[in-house]
Every structure is written in C-alpha cells, then in structure tokens.
Amino acid sequence: MARRSHVQTTINGETVEFLCEPRQSLLEVLRDELHLTGAKEGCNNGNCGACSVILDGRLVNSCLVLGVETEGKSVETIEGLAEPDKLHPIQDAFLENAALQCGICTPGFIMSAKALLDQNPNPTEHEVRYWLAGNLCRCTGYDKIVRAVLDAAAAK
Amino acid sequence: MLENKEYKVIGTRPIRHDGVDKVTGRALYGADFQAAGLLHGRVLRSPHAHARIISIDTSRAEALPGVKGVVTAKDLPDPGDKIADLGEGAVNLKYLCDNILASDKALYKGHAVAAVAATNPHIAEEACTLIDVEYEVLPPVLEVRQAMEPDAPLLHDHIRTTSLGETADEPSNVASHIQHKLGDPEKGFAEADVIIEREFVTGTVHQGYIEPHNATAHYNQDGQLTIWCSTQGAFTVREQVAEILQYPISKIKVVPMEIGGGFGGKISVYIKPVAALLAKKTGKPVKVLMNRADVFEGTGPTPASFIRVKMGATNEGKITAAEAYLAFEAGAYPGSPVGPGAMCIFAPYNIENVIIDGYDVVVNKPKTAPYRAPGAPNAAFGSETVVDEIAEKLGIDPLEIRLLNAAKAGDRRADGPVHPRIGCIETVEAAKAHPHYTAPNGKKHHGRGVASGYWFNIGLESSVTINVNADGTINLIEGSTDIGGTRASIAMQAAEVLGISAESVNPSVVDTESVGYTAVTGGSRTTYATGYAAYEAAQDVKRQMIARAAKLWEVDEANVQFADGEFSSINGKEEQISFRDLCGRLGETGGPIVGSGTVNPGGAGGAYATHVVDVAVDEETGKVDILRYTAVQDAGKAIHPSYVEGQIQGGAVQGIGWALNEEYIYNAEGEMTNASFLDYRMPTCLDLPMIDAVIVEVPNPGHPYGVRGVGEVPIVPPMAAIANAIYDAIGVRMTELPMSPDRLLKAMGKI
C-alpha cells in the first residue's frame, strides 16, 4: 500500500490532522478518513459540484483537490455552516423554499451559494445562475434553488 | 363526488421533516454508510458492446496485496428457466442474473463481468485491470430498426417474438409485439380532410440522478444478509436479491439509506447482489460504489425509439383516426417501456378509430430501466408534434384543437378502458388562459409551442404503521423511500385525519423488517398510495381513540365524535378532550395505540399536463434557448404544493434536457463516447428560466383526498412543446431528438 502522508489543516475552524495517500482527494479524505460525509461524490471529475467546499475562502470541487494539498490550509464544509442552535440563513432559505428534493446536491449548492453571497451579497438572478452553473441538480429544475439563494441574499 | 375543499393541513407548505438533516449534510445516503472492517468493491465491465466470454482468469487479481475476493457469474446460482415475480413486473430470471454479472455473453459496453473486494477502492480498481478476460468480439447492433432487420446480428439465440401469448418460430431481436385497436381506422382516415404522417427518432437518455448507485452488504455468521443502499424500494431490492441469489427473503434485510435521485433508475438492482456475493466470499462487509461512467454505461437508460404517427382530422378540427407504430430499444434484455408508450400515445384525445403497434427490440446497449413516465415521452414527441401540424394546416389554435378533441370522463382510451374523472380539459383551459399564452409572441426567431401529455400513475401496495405518543404526536412508520419530500406529503395526510399539525408527525422510512410490504417509490404512487395507507392507519388510530374516549366517559362509542382535533360526546354528557390530551391518557384507558393501514388501490387516477414554452433560436449556430416555460398539471389534490411544483419543475427540466441536448452518443463499435456529466449535457441552472408550475386540481375519485400522482407526467410534453416552438420560430419541423444545434443546422440547411 502506498505511503501515507501526515497532513495538518483547519476544517470548519478546528485544527485537524490526518494521514492520507497522495492519490486520495480532499473529498475522499473528508468522507472516508474524517467521516464528514456531507460533501457528496456525484461525478468525481468536477462536473457536478456535489462535493463543493470552500478552500481558503474559494469555492472548489473537493474531488479535484488532493488531500495532501490542504496542508496548512483552511477548509469549510457543509457540516460547519450551521451554529449549534441555528441554521445558516441559506439553509433556512432552502427549507423555506422547498429548494431540495432528494437532497444529494444540496450541500454542494449551499456551499456554492455561501461562496457567492460572501463576495456578492446582492446578486441578480442571472448572477446566481451563472455562479451555480457548476452545480447540477436533477430534481428541482433549479427554480426553487435560485429563489432560495435570492431570498437568502435578501434576508441578510 | 369528491370536490375540492379546504383542509387544515393538506394544501399547506410545512418544512419537510427530513429537511434539517439534508441542509446540514447530516442525512446519510447509501455511499455514506460506514462499518468496521469495511472492504471496497469494484466491478470490471466489458469493453465490448457484443462479445462472447471465452474465459475469465482472476488469479492475477487475487494475488494483488489487499485483494480479499473476486467474483464472476460462476458465483451466482444457476437461474434455470424461471420467471421471477418482482411485484412491479415479472422478469426472466436468467436475464436478471446475466445483467448482474455476464455469464456467456457481454451484451453492451459496461456490462458487468467480474468484481473485486479489496481493502481500499484504489486497490480494487487496480485489481480489476489484472483480471484477464478473453472475449470473442461480435458485431454489435445499436439501433432499433437495424436490430429488426432479418439479417441483424442476434443478441440472444432463443428470443422469438411473442404476440400476446403466441410465439414466432424464428429467433429475432424483436422480443414482443403489442397492438391496440379501437373502431375502424381505415374508415376514420377516409373521413379525414387532412392527414399528417411523420416519422420520429428519439435518442437514448439517462435518468441522470446525481447520486451513483451504491450498496454495502454483510452476511452474519447465521446467514442473515443485510444490505444498506440507496433504492427506490427496499422491498423490491429484497425480492430481486432473493431471486438472483436464490436466498429466502426472511434471511435478507434491506436498509434503505437516503437516496440521491432515482426517477425510475433505482428500481432495478445492479451492484447490490454483487456486494452480497463479495460479502459472502470475504466474510466482511463490502461497499460497492459506481462511478459516473459506470452509471451511464452500466445502468438502465430509457430507450431510443423509432416512431411513426399518422393522424387525420376534419376541416373543423375533429380528429377522426390515429395510427402509431412504435419500436423501442429494450437494451440488452427484453423489457422496454413500449407498452405504456403505446397506451399513452393518444391519451389526451378522444379518438374513435385508432390502431397502435408496439415492438420491444433488443440491442447492444444497457438494459433499459424506467424513467419518469416510461415510454410516454417518446410517444408524445411524435403524436403531439403531429397534432400541432394538423392544427397549423387547419388554421386552428393548437390549444383549441386539443380542447376540441380532449379526452374526458366516459371516453374510451385507445387501449380499451373508459376514462374515469380526468383533468385533461382543465389543464388545456388553464394553459390557454395563462398570461404566458396570451402574451405577445412576435419577435424574429422566437417561437411558442404547446403540447399535452398523459401518464397513468400506479397504485400498488403500501403499508403504514402509526405509534401514538403520550404528548399528542405520532410516529409514522413507512416503507417508501423519500426522494422528493414524501415524508411530508404522507405525514400530512395522517395529520389531516387526526386533526394535528404536520409537525406533530414524526415520519420514519424503515427497513424491510420494520414495516409491512411497500412497493417502490415510483410510478408517481408514493403520495397517492402510501399516503392512502397513512390515511387508513390514521383512521385506525382515530377509531381506537374514539373507543378510549368512550371508555373514559363511560359512553357508547357511537356517542363519541371527532372533529378538528377534538373528541366530544354527543347525546347527553357534555364531554370534550383534545387529541393531544387523550394521547396522555392512553395508559389508563387500555395501553398504547398502534394504528395500521395497508392498501393496494386500483384507482391511481391518470394525470394530464399541458406545457407552453417560448424559445429563441440562433439561426447561425442552431442553438435553442428556453425563454419562458409554463407547465400546467392536474394534481388531483396537491398535498404539499411546494413539492408538487418541484416535481412539475424538475420533470419539465428533464424534458428540456431530453429535447435539446441529452443523448448517448455511440461510435461504430458501440462505445458510448460521452459517459460523463461534461459531455452528457444535462441542463444547468444557467440554461433555464424560472419554470412556472400551475397546479390544477381535479380530484381523483380513487383517493380519499383526491390525490393523483404528480411525479411523472411533467416529462411527457416538453419535447413536443419545444419542437413546436422551434417550428414556430424558424419554420422547421424537428423530428429527431435531441434537437441539438448540429441537427438544427442540418434541418435549416446550414450545413
């Protein structure tokens, strides 16, 4: 078996250490090593966005980042979004707008939406659609997702 | 007759019960399952579309460090000549087994041939490359009309065309022929002033759920097999695995994890029996995950088809006759949805003279699986385009011609039965009155199209158990996996009966040992049938609670009534107690209350939809943009309108993808060349406008609240609606799906 490297990184504000093979993606590390299964594998090649996380403040597909690359970096995942007794406004907006059906794409959409609203608090519908184009949803037709993101922006 | 009425819970929009888990990433889907000592499985798939398997040598793979077991078809029991009854349908067991692991022939690229369990997924993947399979490559047949040619390569030596119980003598790729005939089509066409006949071709498309298939299996030392997986139906997984492994259902427990989309594609099993075989061989829990390419190449798409439609109408717009020929690709084994396609094709119309022929044809592509209203979208693309052309020829508004001929209660369907109360006319009228349809549509290269569609919906078995809690809440135990908010829509029906809030119901989707038999979440049946079972279970609770109130007040049960969440006594004693308070007194009145309901309703109630779409066509590139989309649908009664809208919007958008870009692209060797989300082009949110979902409510007499299934019919009209809009924009009739830019350029004569 391949040699595993020691990596220290910050995940959702907490310092985390793990061992991983170089070929393990950040997605694999999150899911299989750290049991943070909120990021999902939909395609494993950067085309669906189900594994979206925020790496050093930028939205990335965690399937296209190696676990070893996160040494010294900061990762935000869906598990870190809500406060203990309160959902994040985007999460609330998704629930209020019924913006999920099966829910598999939801963590990715919410992380992507967070990255958008962090840098553009008042996006237009087109800006929302452009930003979220890397996140595929097959259930909703996107209507309620786009509304949820616009609502979350308005609620801020 | 059941009429729309105001309810307290039904028709409201509560937060779904599983919502918080799903927006926080806590909900556990199949691939999220973890177990101590877990091994990882990987399936080796055929690189050839059609090949005889001469030999499989697994020794090199077995020798790789970290590999714990390898299985092939030899590890499956001999299926013999058995027909397996799978609740939703019956299947030749040999086909079922061969599709799990190919025994003698690989019949499509991606066909599973062997599988490995190893200590990590990367080793399992590497081990697959070390399995030596010797193939005799055979010529593939990849298209339905070619497969029907007498000299076409045969996939199966023993398949002979059956026509309702009669079997032909010669082997053929045509597995079956069906026919419906009503009235006298020849006479009908003779009465027509205008006759349009067109041929249509549709491509192979995939359900495209975002979550790949997954399964984890484990055998206990006592032979108890447990499978954790994403599935549309835990019970059908149990049935299929039991048949394939020839193992008693009592020894199999299927635990449905959360499911990331299905649309029909997660009814058939693929890797679940493989995980079980690997678990058996290794003595460890084994998790098998598909990757995206596996999903495209190894699981059921919905078929490509060739369709010919001929319709005739009088100058006044009365459709006098219709004829259809439908040939559907079943994929590697028989079982395309040509049956429902043939039954739905003219269903929006009342036509006296009809003949419909359908053919189920095997080709070297993955065995097709259901996909949202299976068969009906292909069929409607043909018929709804021809209706549009007739309307145009006669100078009649396309919605007006639909109203002139609309099917209604009492009319006879082409396949025989008489329609009960249906909402066909209501959806067309609502579309016609909608501001979208009345808005101006005159810009150059912009066009508007409409189309209608029908889907039966199905009933089938559902079971629900309700446990009453002392605090006035109830635990609702169900077997329907929740793919789109059905925990809420089922819970709301129980809440309505008991006069409690939706939030007072705790719905749980449980495993096959914890609830009565429940058929799949599919066929638009869950809110209808499992909701019906929840209604019955709640009625059972209500009856028992009435008895408790009677006991409490020492009155006759007949003198207790229940309304608005309050029990009260009539005839004499002035007593009253709320549902909640009575729940707190169950101990003293006889102990816990458990209610149960089981149903197998026959009156699913068909659903109609009428869609209106505006497109812009780029004449230079052939690209079509969707500018505005309105989808009108009869939901019978919308239990949770938000999730009904969601079904309508999602279905319409899948139809938009099917219409414009989605297709399996094959090379001459039968390899799919676009098996990724990059090149199998499903719509992104940037490709779409908001989808205006308009709910019409024509109650279904076959359900206590009038519910009709809503999940499937919205995918039926989009392809024809968009084709009709493209015609309106540029004057070109598109008869091939998808209507991709290159096809448009060709049709416009630009290339």
Next chain:
Amino acid sequence: MPTVAIPSLLRNLTNGKDSITVPGATIREVIDNLEDRYPGMKARLCEEDRIKPGLAVYVNGLLTRGSILEHVDTDAEIHFLPAIGGG
C-alpha cells in the same frame, strides 16, 4: 354478464369480434368460459392458472391486483393490457 374486451392480437380466436359477453363471477370463471367458447384463449392469457407475467387485468377501468380470483360484477367490463411500471 361481464363483458370482455378482446385484445386485437387475440381477435383471430374470436373471428374478429372485439368484445364478448360471458358469464362469470370471478376473472377465473370468465376466462374459463371464454376458453369454452374460443379454445386457445386461456393459454394466451394464463400460465399455470395465473395471469401471464407482463399482463394486467383492468375491471371497469381500474387496475386489479392481477389475480384470477378477483371478483367481477355482472356488468363489469374487463380488459387485458400490458402491465406497466412507473419511474
């Protein structure tokens, strides 16, 4: 008496008749009586005393549970159609 709609592919057995009225209080009795009048019919509809796999029975437009034990009223209209599943 119940009326059976004869599927077009079976009308060769009924000299082209598309609808037959036969006595019977259950699907089984109806099929047996059909068989008496039109030999060969039962083999096309049933297999070992059960409705053939892939066929569904509709009574008065409603899908039945597919059992030949199903009761039918005297004025029932019976159809034999391809079984359908959904997505």
Next chain:
Amino acid sequence: MRDFSYIAATTIPEAVALLDAKGESARILAGGTDLIVQVREARRDVDWMIDIKSIPEVNDLNYNATTGLTLGAAVECYKIYADDAICDAYPGLIDATQIIGGTAIQGRAAVGGNLCNASPAADGIPPLIVLNASCVIAGPNGLRELPVEDFCTAPGQTVLGKGEMLVSMKVPAPASNSSSYYLRFIPRNEMDIAVVGAGASVTLDAAKQTIVSARIALAAVAPTPLFAEEASALLAGQEISDAAIDAAAEAAQAIARPISDMRGTAEQRTHLVGVLTRRALNGAIQRVRETT
C-alpha cells in the same frame, strides 16, 4: 487511481531539477482540474506530481500599462477576472477565464495549466494568441521565451522538453484603440468544452473606422489551437465592413481542419468557425468603439 508521489516544490530550480530527474513520469500540478481527472481516469501515467503553487514566480500577477501583464503559470482564473485593470486591458482573456469550467473550477484552474494541458479546445489559449502573448519557460539551461501560438504541438503535447516548465505568460500592453474578444460555441450555456472557440483582437485607427491590425485565433478545429495568420492579415488596413469581416471569416474557415466527435461534427465546426470569427471580430470592434 494509480499510486503516485506528491512533492511541493518551493523554487523554480527545485521544480526543474525534479522534472529533469523524473522525466516523463513527473507532471506539474497547479490547479489540477485537468491533471487529477486524467490520472484518475488512467488517461495519463504519472508517478510524481510536483506541486508548484508555493513557487512565487508562478503566482505572479502583475499588470503595468506600459510593460503589460505578467501572468504566472499557476494563477487561478478567479484572480485574473477579479483585477479591474486586467479586465479593462485584456477583455478577451477575461472572456475566457470566466467560462473555463464553473465557479469552483475557476477557483483552482490556471490559464497556464490550460496552456500546458494543450487541449485543442482550450479556451485560454486563443485569447493569449490574439494578445500576442509569449511563454516564459524555465529549464535546466535557464529561461527561454516563445510565442503562445508555438507552444502546443499536438493534443496534450507541448514544446516543453525534459526538465522544462512554464513559469509565466507575458502579454504586451494593449495599444490604444485596441480590444479583444473571445467566445466559444457550446450547446449549453456553461460547463461545456468548446465545440469551436474563436478569439480576436483588433487595433483601430483614431476614427475607429479602419482596422490597423487584427489577430484571430481558433480553438477545437485542429490538433492545436490555431493562429489564423492569413485571416488576420486580410484585415490590416481594411475599413470596417461586413465584407471585410466575412472575408476574414472565410479565410479562418479555410485553415480549420476539424474532426467529428461527441462534441460536434466536422461540418458543424467548419460552419461555426465562420460564425464565431465574425462575432469575435465584431465583438472586439464594438469594445473599441465603446471605450472613449
């Protein structure tokens, strides 16, 4: 996924030495959005991934109105379009950086990586060609520089020799009355690979009526991105007219040698070269005319 080793290099000499020692089995990792997928799908055999993102020079992003732009090889797309001065100076490059993948891809993918991946369909390359950009390459023998249009040699192949790596791209400062434009045709509106891509840059006279010079480049119509030299030359000195632009588009079509694949047919691509070349030229001209 095959096993490989990962090394994070911190200086160019270190990276060059590693590349030189490991030869074909080593590959530079920048954004990884192509490389990781290729290794995962067994389309590229790599034993060593050399992460260069800690090397200062490859992260250079420096624009100066007189000297032009230095664009480090590992600079992610999002950093480029976040810079207003770069957006104003090189709108054609910005067009490309905003359509490579989706937002999440743009958070990792670098234009330099786009160049080294050497896909015929690369969106990042035609804009660099039309902007007269050059590549700065480091190797065992020091630095060398060559025009971007000479960088790719075949699908997935570049001029990079043993031990060589791309350090940065240099883009000259834009002339006055000039602008650039890039567009591609895809069947969806995002998340696709170009069926055809076309970039154009134009410099107009002071009256903005005559084309002083122009450059046209194409993607996905040949084994490498193409500089349409003759088509570009046709426009020099021409008064802006549909006829002049049509002639350039026809000349561009003449050098296209497209294949048919799952993304498009050869006929479709040849046709689109004409359409997109016209649109790219008109787009660039429009941008010049819109700026005062």
